[in-house]
Structure formats: C-alpha cells, structure tokens
Amino acid sequence: xxxxxxxxxxxxxxxxxxxxxxxxxxxxxxxxxxxxxxxxxxxxxxxxxxxxxxxxxxxxxxxxxxxxxxxxxxxxxxxxxxxxxxxxxxxxxxxxxxxxxxxxxxxxxxxxxxxxxxxxxxx
Numbered sequence: 001x002x003x004x005x006x007x008x009x010x011x012x013x014x015x016x017x018x019x020x021x022x023x024x025x026x027x028x029x030x031x032x033x034x035x036x037x038x039x040x041x042x043x044x045x046x047x048x049x050x051x052x053x054x055x056x057x058x059x060x061x062x063x064x065x066x067x068x069x070x071x072x073x074x075x076x077x078x079x080x081x082x083x084x085x086x087x088x089x090x091x092x093x094x095x096x097x098x099x100x101x102x103x104x105x106x107x108x109x110x111x112x113x114x115x116x117x118x119x120x121x122x123x
Contacts, residue, residue, distance in 0.1 A: 084112035085119065 017035040027044045082092040092110040099107040105123035
C-alpha cells in the first residue's frame with residue numbers, strides 16, 4: 001500500500017502511521033509493517049533506500065556556559081504571558097512543585113524574566 005495514495009488523517013513520513021499517527025514498528029522479516037494501534041499496513045518495499053541520519057555532538061569539557069548564580073533554575077524554563085506585578089514586564093518563567101498532599105494541586109512558582117521578582121500560585 002502506497003502511503004502517499006491513501007486517504008489518511010496525517011501527512012507523515014514512513015516512521016509514523018498515516019491513519020492514527022502512532023510510531024510504526026521497524027521493518028522485520030515480514031512482508032508488511034503493521035501499525036500496532038490501528039492495523040494500518042504498509043509494504044516493507046516502501047522502506048527500501050530510506051536513509052535515517054542521526055548525529056551526536058560532544059563538547060569539550062568546560063566549553064559550556066555555566067549558569068550564573070543570579071540566574072538559578074527558577075528563572076530557567078518555559079515562559080508564559082503573565083505580567084510581572086513589580087515591573088510590568090510581560091513574560092514570566094515558571095516551574096511547579098508538589099508542596100501539599102498528593103490529592104491537592106501543584107504550586108506554580110513564577111519568576112519575572114526581567115527583574116527576577118518571584119510569586120507563587122496554589123492551583
């Protein structure tokens with residue numbers, strides 16, 4: 001079955017099932033690769049001449065930039081559209097911690113990316 005000619009939900013490479021989006025298993029000795037989630041089947045011939053490239057880069061010791069003391073892990077991480085109550089800057093980094101019992105929500109800590117002001121919110 002040619003992946004390009006099917007009426008599928010996903011436009012993908014042969015690494016993924018075009019019907020459900022799951023990762024396809026690697027081709028084996030069978031004549032077809034079958035999606036373990038939805039049963040989609042593709043001929044192993046479609047995998048011929050497919051090239052997979054990977055790369056690993058090793059940096060020399062000491063070449064990475066150390067995190068400064070004033071920029072700790074609380075100011076690293078995802079940034080959300082949240083206005084800093086101190087300086088008015090739009091953009092605060094956040095991280096979460098489970099501070100209370102497991103059946104209660106996490107505590108979200110926000111850090112302004114400009115002035116480093118911190119606040120918390122119990123969710």
